[in-house]
Amino acid sequence: MAISEREKLVESWYALFRKGTDFDSWGQLVEAVDEYALLTRKIKTELQFEEHGFSDQNYNTLGNVVSCLQARQKAVQNQLGDDGMTLEQLKTVGTVLQNLLTSRDSEFPIKANELSQLNDGKQSSDVAAGNNAGSESPHFQERKKLRPRMPLADDMTLLTIRIERIGLKDASQCIEPYISVSVKDGQAMNLTPSQDTLLPVAREDQYIIFNANVEIQQYLEKMPKTTAVFFELKHYKPKKRQTSTKCFAFMEMDEIKPGPACLEIYRKPTDFKRKRLGLLTTKPLYLYLNLNLHRT
Template identity: 50%
Template sequence: MMCVCFFSFFRLARHLQKEVQSSNSHAFTEEQKKTLGKFATCLEMRSAALQCTQSQEEFKLEDLKKLEPIIKNILTYNKDFPFDVQPVPLRKILAPGEEENLELEEELDAGTGAGSTPSFPSRVPGGTLLPRLPSEPGMTLLTLTIEKIGLKDAGQCIDPYITVSVKDLNGIDLSPVQDTAVATRKEDTYIHFSVDVEIQKHLEKLPKGAAIFFEFKHYKPKKRFTSTKCFAFMEMDEIRPGPIVIELYKKPTDFKRKKLNLLTKKPLYLHLNQTLHKD
């Protein structure tokens, strides 16, 4: 029941977010759009509270009920919004390590009273996975099935997805970067993906020292951006048919693999299955 409520709140928040961001929408005034944006923020806060395993919820059901007369009378509502929140902005996707810089900037802004909420284009919600490459005689293609990822706070991650890339020793892309769709199934300390990712390069064409990277990303409603939480990678000597579990490392993503720090000492990993295709 809680899972259903979470996704209902989340879908409604997304719908309101799209309405607020629509430049072609003339159904609402700018002030009404701002109110809808604040309403969407509250819905996201409630959805995050439903996922929280701690007893203290940041946004209670009683708080949500206070918003009912607002949404019912949005066209005539002219009072102050009952909660001190900012309207939901367009979501920004940050590069690895950039979220640390943004968090530092926010702390500095908080100290000086400065700061504003910019708008940025949102990511494709369905992911950007690509089909398998055409086969070539004597060449091998790799399908990676991302089964699940283990995280101690798995239930609290909003809008989780994984970015998959193939890099050389210098961190240069060797094939197109792909995003999975947002995962919707969470169970205990696991987020389930169960999705196939087709590596966009024949294995024989990859240079020595290449690696496949997996960056786990999730949305932070309080900070209004999508952040890299952790990453994992698989080197060429680990490619073989069948299941494999790989360790998770702390952000920022180190594509050169020189400064690696484990995310946790707990037995939590990224679970994959490998399928090789060779003609």
């Protein structure tokens, strides 16, 4: 019998789950958190569609799975030990996820009240309904979402920036990194709303890979010549329980041309006036972009 789309979907989710718990058991906690967060987003995205095709029982079970993933992320990031969701507890959820479409057992291995306590009282129904609060670290609640492309106008040009990857000596040590994109004039005044990417899609050696498209929310012709687009790499610091800027890059107006771009990376704090710049490293590590111009 041909495998259904839902079966393929659940198989892919279970593969991500196993990848995360494997990293977790090997002590590679940064990688484990990335896999748990990725799986969380994938499940929540699917459940946001009205015609997701899952039964009510499946729907509730997936909500509980996501709550467990969130609780484990919190336990790892805040070093809660046995006071938070343990790896052993999370592993009991794996079988439930693997057998989601075939099992008739409606009992979840972790009791509802225990799950609620592990997530500071957040209900799994909120998770299943697509509530983003708590899906990753607290700093994710403050992020600026990516915006759609503006309508084209006569004799005006729009810019799409594809953020491909950034090179760092300690790329594997960044927890939940994302890139914040802002457009500033020469006096460091905002010209457009800032936007933040999602978590990276992968890590390879010294690179964090995003492959994220950012639609700049202004026509190029309306920007002053002193304008620059800034890219700040931010990451979560569990001990301080806050977001920190790790480094930044920027692109000036004369650098905006269709095709690939490679930007130098500077150490923090971000200098929006571009007066005092210091390279993050002397190694050949850069921010890689691809630019696309749209015009009627």
